[in-house]
Amino acid sequence: MKRFIGFVIKEFYHIFRDYRTLMILFGIPAAQLLLFGYVITNEIKDARIAIYDSSKDEVTRKISEKILSSGYFILEKNLTNYSQIGPTFREGNTKLVIVFGSNFAKKLQQEGKADLQILGDASDPNTANILVNYASGIINNYLVSINAEQIPMRIIPEVRMQYNPALKSVFMFVPGIMALLLMLISALMTSLSITREKELGTMELLLVSPLRPIQIIIGKVIPYVLLAFIDSCIILGMGKFVFGVPIEGNIVLLLSESLLYITMALSLGILISSITNSQQVAMTLSLVALMLPIILLSGFIFPVENMPVILQVLCHIMPPKYFITIIKDIMLKGNSFIYVWKETLIMILFTVTFIMMSIKKFKIRLA
Amino acid sequence: MDSMVENIITVKNLVKKFGHFVANDHLNFEVRKGEIFGFLGANGAGKTTAIRILCGLSYPTSGEVKVGGLDIYSQRNDIKRNIGYMSQKFSLYDDLTVYENIRFYAGIYGLSRKEISTKSAMLMKKLGLEDAKDKLIKDVPLGWKQKLAFSVAIIHDPKIVFLDEPTGGVDPITRRQFWNLIFEAAKDGITVFVTTHYMDEAEYCDRVTIMVDGKIAALDTPSALKKTYSASNMNDVFLKLARVKTVA
Numbered sequence: 001m002k003r004f005i006g007f008v009i010k011e012f013y014h015i016f017r018d019y020r021t022l023m024i025l026f027g028i029p030a031a032q033l034l035l036f037g038y039v040i041t042n043e044i045k046d047a048r049i050a051i052y053d054s055s056k057d058e059v060t061r062k063i064s065e066k067i068l069s070s071g072y073f074i075l076e077k078n079l080t081n082y083s084q085i086g087p088t089f090r091e092g093n094t095k096l097v098i099v100f101g102s103n104f105a106k107k108l109q110q111e112g113k114a115d116l117q118i119l120g121d122a123s124d125p126n127t128a129n130i131l132v133n134y135a136s137g138i139i140n141n142y143l144v145s146i147n148a149e150q151i152p153m154r155i156i157p158e159v160r161m162q163y164n165p166a167l168k169s170v171f172m173f174v175p176g177i178m179a180l181l182l183m184l185i186s187a188l189m190t191s192l193s194i195t196r197e198k199e200l201g202t203m204e205l206l207l208v209s210p211l212r213p214i215q216i217i218i219g220k221v222i223p224y225v226l227l228a229f230i231d232s233c234i235i236l237g238m239g240k241f242v243f244g245v246p247i248e249g250n251i252v253l254l255l256s257e258s259l260l261y262i263t264m265a266l267s268l269g270i271l272i273s274s275i276t277n278s279q280q281v282a283m284t285l286s287l288v289a290l291m292l293p294i295i296l297l298s299g300f301i302f303p304v305e306n307m308p309v310i311l312q313v314l315c316h317i318m319p320p321k322y323f324i325t326i327i328k329d330i331m332l333k334g335n336s337f338i339y340v341w342k343e344t345l346i347m348i349l350f351t352v353t354f355i356m357m358s359i360k361k362f363k364i365r366l367a
Numbered sequence: 368m369d370s371m372v373e374n375i376i377t378v379k380n381l382v383k384k385f386g387h388f389v390a391n392d393h394l395n396f397e398v399r400k401g402e403i404f405g406f407l408g409a410n411g412a413g414k415t416t417a418i419r420i421l422c423g424l425s426y427p428t429s430g431e432v433k434v435g436g437l438d439i440y441s442q443r444n445d446i447k448r449n450i451g452y453m454s455q456k457f458s459l460y461d462d463l464t465v466y467e468n469i470r471f472y473a474g475i476y477g478l479s480r481k482e483i484s485t486k487s488a489m490l491m492k493k494l495g496l497e498d499a500k501d502k503l504i505k506d507v508p509l510g511w512k513q514k515l516a517f518s519v520a521i522i523h524d525p526k527i528v529f530l531d532e533p534t535g536g537v538d539p540i541t542r543r544q545f546w547n548l549i550f551e552a553a554k555d556g557i558t559v560f561v562t563t564h565y566m567d568e569a570e571y572c573d574r575v576t577i578m579v580d581g582k583i584a585a586l587d588t589p590s591a592l593k594k595t596y597s598a599s600n601m602n603d604v605f606l607k608l609a610r611v612k613t614v615a
Contacts, residue, residue: 006474010463017462017503201456205520208422208452209475210444 003211007219014193015223021189029181029231033238036173045072047131049096050088052079057105059114063142067098072134085119095121096131174239175327176300178232179320182258183265183294185228188286190269193220195282198273221266228265232258248334254327257344261323264347267354268319274361294320319350373400375527375558376421381430383416390416391427392581398527398560403553405572406562407605412578414562418531421560422452435526448476451520451528451557455535457512459519461505465496468504469519476523490518510541514548521552528552530561534568546571566602575601577608584608 015021049067053060068075076094079085088094101107101115108114118135120128194217197203206216232255239245247254272285296302297311298320304312315321322343329335337344376398383391390413398404408414419425421434423443432439435449459468469487478486491497494514499507507515513533521528530549534542546568553559561572569575570589577585577592585592585608589601598604 003475003477006471010460010467010471013463013467014460200460201454201458202460204424204454205452205458205472206475207424208447208450209472210447210477211475212444 004215004219007211007215008222011193011220011223015227024189025185025227025231026234028184029177029235030238032181033174033177033235034242036177046074047072047095047127048076048093049073049098049131049135050077050079050085050094051075052082052085052097052099054082054102055100055104055106057103059105059108060100063100063139064098066142067135067138070134070138072131089119089121095127096135098135171245171332172300174235174243174245175324175331176298178235178258178327179261179298179300179323180291180294181235182228182232182262182323183268183290183320184286185231186224186262186265187269187272187290188283189224189227190221190266191272191276191282191286192279193224194270194273195276195279198277199279217270221270224266224269225259225262228262229255229259232262245331247331249330250336253337254330257323257326257330257340257347260344260347260351261319264319264351264354267351267358271354271358271361274358293318297321298324300324319347322346374398375400375435376404376560377431377433378421379431381417381420381432382428383413383420383425384428389581391420394430394583396576396583396586398558399574401553401556401558402573403549403559403561403571405569405575406560406578407564407566407569407575407601408562408578409564409609413581414578415531417578418529418560418562422450422529423447448523449526451523451525453516453520453528453530453533455532457509457516457533459504459512459516462503464501464503465491465507465515466500468515469522472519473522478523486522490522494518510537510544513537513541513545517545517548517552521557524555525557527558527560530559532562532564534563534565542568566600566605569601569605577605579609 015025051064053064067073073096077088079088079097082099085097085099088097097117097119099117099119101117104114104116116139118132120132122128194203197206197220203216207213211219236247236254240247268290269286272282276282276285293314294300297304297307297315297318299315300320304315304321307315326340326343326347329340333339374397376396378394378396381391381394382389392413394417406414406417416425420427420432420439423439423446426440434446437446437449439446460471463471466487469490470483473483473486491500494511496511496515499511504512504515517528517530517533520530534545537545542565549559549561549571561568563569572589574586574588575592576583585595585604587595592604593599593601596604596607598607
């Protein structure tokens with residue numbers, strides 16, 4: 001046991017002596033979270049719009065007012081002619097143009113419908129889409145408010161965003177970043193630290209010593225379990241206190257699931273290092289074979305439901321997908337273990353599989 | 368053979384195959400307690416394969432191997448306590464200091480805290496490394512690293528120490544100094560098993576084995592070998608043996 005402790009202490013020395021490792025361990029989580037949270041946000045505020053109001057009546061003025069006071073839009077200019085729309089978009093500042101047809105209020109009252117056009121600058125399709133949705137939402141709200149006085153009432157579908165009413169993108173990014181970073185730290189760091197021993201030739205010395213192979217592996221993994229765990233606390237803390245992402249569910253359950261995920265990522269790191277002898281290959285494997293699929297196929301950024309069936313199948317063998325589901329369930333919905341046991345079981349199965357594969361590889365190598 | 372001599376390593380019909388390639392082809396030899404046993408051969412002759420099997424880093428395909436009277440198949444863990452090993456890479460941790468490296472290796476062999484501090488003080492004094500105690504290994508010259516790697520390999524007073532090409536890449540003077548350390552260890556009763564492809568080093572060994580293409584071509588004292596092959600030095604002995612092989 002004393003031998004083993006000495007071994008673990010040595011591992012910590014390696015980590016703390018290497019400032020690059022430390023940067024990766026603690027710098028990246030914070031930086032990534034801030035980046036994703038602030039820069040790559042899906043919300044748009046203060047988008048510049050132009051309005052072409054050809055009827056200028058009470059209703060159009062009210063709608064314009066509502067749109068401009070929503071906080072999402074700023075009036076760039078009022079247009080006086082339909083032909084001005086093209087040049088306005090080309091100038092580049094205006095992202096959206098709203099066109100009210102002539103005799104808007106009158107038509108609305110008499111025929112029950114009026115002409116209204118929303119034009120978006122779709123050179124940036126995501127932004128355009130979001131802005132158009134915002135604007136039509138505001139207009140619909142207005143229609144609802146005036147319809148309420150009329151009989152019979154028209155049924156207008158109501159959309160409400162559950163768990164994330166403001167559609168804040170950071171709610172999505174915190175679980176995603178957690179899955180990504182814990183995988184990065186655990187799998188990449190372990191595979192690097194084991195292959196480094198192989199490159200240095202110190203692995204042979206360790207294997208010749210009375211330390212058992214299992215002690216060597218566990219000794220190399222323990223520091224990273226601890227550091228990855230601290231990291232998940234940092235990410236959760238920043239999510240809560242900087243971005244206001246709630247933690248509705250049981251924090252102990254959340255942390256235990258994180259620990260399980262860390263263990264799984266570490267066993268994957270061990271598997272990678274049992275396949276290769278060089279740090280470079282381990283790094284490439286971890287980054288290319290792990291990072292990209294996690295970002296693309298875990299449902300972190302792109303919704304799995306919209307993908308072709310083949311990719312969806314691939315998504316289901318991406319371990320982080322399950323972890324993201326679990327944290328979202330616990331953090332945002334406040335679900336208890338009964339709701340996430342299936343995902344938990346799948347993660348345990350992944351872990352066991354990775355460990356079994358590594359042991360098999362290790363034995364072949366020794367023979 | 369002298370019946371008074373105690374054998375510390377016995378190898379009978381050791382065969383190691385990698386696929387169809389036979390790296391060790393029916394090796395038979397004994398290493399006597401306390402001797403410096405040289406294992407010579409060209410690159411790829413099978414030296415490293417054999418030393419790895421003796422250290423327990425690899426299993427033989429067939430054959431019987433005993434190290435320190437213990438069977439390598441069934442008593443591997445007991446063997447580990449009794450052997451030291453130094454590889455051709457002088458493996459120490461670059462980002463740990465001289466003292467931390469010593470303490471770490473002593474620690475994994477289960478030396479007590481007190482033993483570690485007295486041993487490491489003694490060791491650093493012997494190697495003249497006292498001023499470099501807190502230097503990182505990456506800032507230490509190769510020659511020192513080599514001596515330190517050897518001293519660390521025998522820090523737990525093993526019965527046998529295995530040295531796999533321990534003098535690669537260092538200059539002749541440093542090599543000579545290194546051999547002085549080996550002689551000292553042998554005097555302290557540690558059996559030394561050393562592989563090398565420097566034929567001048569063969570002269571320093573009590574007995575040498577010359578391997579050619581996975582087989583043992585000769586095994587005797589250096590002077591006896593020189594006599595048998597009527598050569599003036601070990602280099603000629605080796606060249607004669609290797610040439611016979613290529614002609615055949």
